[in-house]
Amino acid sequence: MSSQAFIASARARATRLSSVAAIVAAAEKLRAQGVNVIDLGAGEPDFPTPENIKDAAKRALDENFTRYTAASGIIALKEAICARAATDFGAEFSPSQCSVTVGGKHAIFNAVVSLIDPGDEVLVERPCWVSFPEIINFAEGRMVPLDTEGTDFHLTADQVRDAITPRTKLLIVNSPSNPTGRVIAAPEFRKIIEVAAEHGLWVISDECYVQFVYPPGKPNSAATLPPELRERVLIAGSLSKTYAMTGWRIGFVLGPEAWVTEVTKINSQSTSNVNSITQRAAVAALTESQESVAKMLAEYTRRRDWLVPALNAIPGVSCGAPEGAFYGFPNVRGLMQECGFETSKQLADTLLYDYGVVLTGGSAFGIDGYLRLSYANSLEAIQEAVSRIGRMRQERS
Numbered sequence: 021m022s023s024q025a026f027i028a029s030a031r032a033r034a035t036r037l038s039s040v041a042a043i044v045a046a047a048e049k050l051r052a053q054g055v056n057v058i059d060l061g062a063g064e065p066d067f068p069t070p071e072n073i074k075d076a077a078k079r080a081l082d083e084n085f086t087r088y089t090a091a092s093g094i095i096a097l098k099e100a101i102c103a104r105a106a107t108d109f110g111a112e113f114s115p116s117q118c119s120v121t122v123g124g125k126h127a128i129f130n131a132v133v134s135l136i137d138p139g140d141e142v143l144v145e146r147p148c149w150v151s152f153p154e155i156i157n158f159a160e161g162r163m164v165p166l167d168t169e170g171t172d173f174h175l176t177a178d179q180v181r182d183a184i185t186p187r188t189k190l191l192i193v194n195s196p197s198n199p200t201g202r203v204i205a206a207p208e209f210r211k212i213i214e215v216a217a218e219h220g221l222w223v224i225s226d227e228c229y230v231q232f233v234y235p236p237g238k239p240n241s242a243a244t245l246p247p248e249l250r251e252r253v254l255i256a257g258s259l260s261k262t263y264a265m266t267g268w269r270i271g272f273v274l275g276p277e278a279w280v281t282e283v284t285k286i287n288s289q290s291t292s293n294v295n296s297i298t299q300r301a302a303v304a305a306l307t308e309s310q311e312s313v314a315k316m317l318a319e320y321t322r323r324r325d326w327l328v329p330a331l332n333a334i335p336g337v338s339c340g341a342p343e344g345a346f347y348g349f350p351n352v353r354g355l356m357q358e359c360g361f362e363t364s365k366q367l368a369d370t371l372l373y374d375y376g377v378v379l380t381g382g383s384a385f386g387i388d389g390y391l392r393l394s395y396a397n398s399l400e401a402i403q404e405a406v407s408r409i410g411r412m413r414q415e416r417s
């Protein structure tokens with residue numbers, strides 16, 4: 021019997037394990053060793069899934085709603101997704117413009133893979149969510165980063181226009197953004213899509229944090245665009261953050277029917293469908309009271325309002341106020357210099373291994389000199405983490 025080493029495909033070899041997943045694993049290991057670890061690394065709500073959603077899942081089980089469903093999802097859920105877009109954004113979509121996916125990540129994966137051919141250029145703001153470059157790479161597209169540090173992490177229509185070439189096929193926008201928490205103001209958002217449409221680009225609007233915009237800001241979706249612009253945009257939605265349902269794995273695409281059909285085709289040959297129980301729970305999430313969402317937003321606001329001034333009070337740290345999502349993204353170049361760190365990853369590693377604080381270095385998102393702190397953790401935990409960062413500065417500078 022010959023024993024040959026397993027050699028993964030070129031495509032698999034070119035795919036990296038999520039750097040956030042690697043941090044989560046490192047923190048888990050420390051915790052198992054008894055270290056008091058504070059986790060500001062996780063990009064997921066610390067709240068439990070609301071009771072009414074869990075009740076709907078229990079009912080689905082009791083009713084034996086446990087079989088395959090249509091690859092694009094059950095009709096009641098697609099109708100609920102369309103109804104939410106109508107209620108929240110005054111937009112009319114039909115269920116045929118909707119396909120249910122295994123989370124927002126799967127929505128974006130299938131949307132990219134169903135559009136991009138090798139060598140096609142994809143415009144993405146940088147810093148950006150860790151999975152955009154990997155998904156584009158998987159599809160053999162070429163990511164063209166649009167650096168937003170100079171505009172306080174707000175993507176502009178001019179930047180998009182300047183980056184377009186004959187090979188550009190797709191623009192990905194993500195507002196509110198992970199990791200920066202910035203929101204593209206509605207007028208600029210519209211201009212960006214106008215530029216994309218003028219040049220025949222397609223757009224994915226990742227709206228996974230759309231419901232978490234801090235007052236006086238308001239949620240803004242591509243759904244509000246006029247029909248001639250909207251026909252270029254596929255919305256990638258997710259229930260993960262909005263309803264504290266990260267483990268349930270449920271998201272969707274909403275937009276041009278021809279694109280949605282391709283997404284469904286890929287669903288049908290990979291995941292078949294999102295699990296039937298989750299789909300029933302998602303109907304309850306979207307159609308019943310939205311009070312839990314408002315409560316979570318109020319709590320994130322309270323934490324943000326404590327965190328941002330506290331970070332700015334540390335010498336060498338400067339943090340703009342997140343306008344949405346639940347991430348602080350401070351510039352820590354001064355702190356790095358003072359404490360002798362060359363990269364924000366070194367700083368993040370020291371905070372993890374010597375101070376038990378989990379957070380993510382900016383380089384994971386394509387920019388060094390920053391840290392991402394998720395404030396989806398209790399205010400007490402956030403306060404303790406900031407105090408440990410301050411202690412590290414005192415001990416290392």
Ligand SMILES: Cc1ncc(COP(=O)(O)O)c(C=O)c1O
Binds near residue numbers: 123124125226258261
């Ligand atoms: C910007 C962004 N898009 C999409 C997702 C995907 O979320 P999920 O697959 O859990 O719906 C995430 C999760 O962290 C995210 O931060």
